[in-house]
Amino acid sequence: MTKTARALVGAALSAALLAAPAASADMTGRTIVIATEGAFPPSNMTRPNGELYGFEIDLVNEIAKRENLKIELISQAWDGMIQGLIDGKYDAIVDGVSITGARKEVVDFTHPYTTGGSTFVVMNSAGIDLPMNGTTAQLDDPVSIDPAVEAVAAVLDGKTVGVQQATIQSAFLEEYLQDKGVKVRTYPNGSDVYQDLSIGRIDAGIASLTNVAAFLEKNGDKAAATGPTFIGGIMGAGSGLAVQKGDTELQEALNAGLESIVADGTLAELSQKWFGLVVTPQQY
Template sequence: MTVTRRTFVSTLAAGTGLLAAPGLLRAQARTIRFATEGAFPPFNQTAPSGAITGFEPDLIQALSERQGFEFELIAQAWDGMIQGLIDGKYDAVVDAVSVTPARQEAIDFSLPYTTGGSAFVTVNDTGLTLPQTGIKVDLADEAGAKPAIDAVAAALKGKTVAVQVSTIQSGFLDTYLAPQGVTVRAYQTGPDAYQDLLNGRADAVMASVTNLSAFLKKNEGKVAISGPTFGGGLMGNGAAIAIAKGSDLATMFNEGLKAMSDDGSLSELSAKWFGIDVTPKL
């Protein structure tokens, strides 16, 4: 798959102070190249100046200061981003990448830095409400999840659900809802999908709960989560830094994430960008 690179690169250099522990990677003081979308708020977004901001850029900045490395954030379209990692176009991906069994066959991951499932959002004044709102459904239990999936599919039959292309949510919709008469419309970015929901060109949108937080806050009173929250199975178990198979980066990233979890700074970043703590205890 061809990777389409955007027209700018945002480079942020971290300090190279004292290292917490010896290690070949740190001794090399290499610059680590992170691909990110720059269009998936509040995880990452592009400011008018062209700088990439958000929860994940702040996270990588904090990790670089703790672990003693420099880094480069490369703005990259999501579709094809993981293939670009496999092809060696960058060293890591930090773009709310969910840890799923299918992805673990092709790439490795750090420890997760967020948890949470995926949900549907509908526009309040359309009268469309999905069943079992507030219920958590574990897709790892296929038999137990089936009644909730079928109920949602029945409510959405003949309707259109917007979703970002090549995401775990698009995989969920294609696997479980499209065969039951639900139209799935894929978009290059999450904000594009959200905009079509607001414009009435889609009946619902599906995304991660963490990503939906900014959209819900911005459109409070207009839209709401409707239906169950789905997790596990093909939805994965949290977002993590994606790295190539066998990469020597995993240990360093995990050390930094664990330290941030232990001292509360990871939770503080979450509260800053999401308004709540969506981080796991590592």
């Protein structure tokens, strides 16, 4: 991993993510249908033959093996994915879903399996250098977030920022920056954001730290993360598997699997494999 990408994702490890342990549930005879996007590298991707692969695919397969779960992974567009879970089209989601208060009102979550945080990314040729680079802005703290938003807005005024639609990052832009002169362009998936960023159709992008780090791993000589890392509030508290509200049987089984792979270091190994460093909780 490049030095820039390593430093970027390291910012996500500033807070411990702790959750109460839960016992495994008896899921005998149940096939668990899990939705994922297949277009959110390196967490979930799709090979030319349609096969899903990536960090989250390895994650759920390992949990399934340890908890004797029968799972079926299906591809779904991110926009509407949570509503599909609510409607019962599948049993769970693994797609970098950030654990937020608003989402917890409509679905339940497992323990977090990655830490949180989002930041901006620009191409070096754009000549954009956002202030407060390397700092952390806490959305729940006005003393922290207000000056960060004002400083970023001053540089991005009149510029176009790309973001994947229906994400916490798009909600952040809408709530904090859109009324300050920042133009927002949404895309069906994150890959389209980076494609337009690379050819200059947008001035900047915003995504999770891990997603930005994956882009910089391949484009670190041409692009850079810039500005503060935004955490908390609508940015959430790490990513977890989402399950239908009240499905405690599945939630407990998934949590038991997560506790097992955290305890023996397997989750950290998967993180190292896909991100180049550990961006996962070390304990629950």
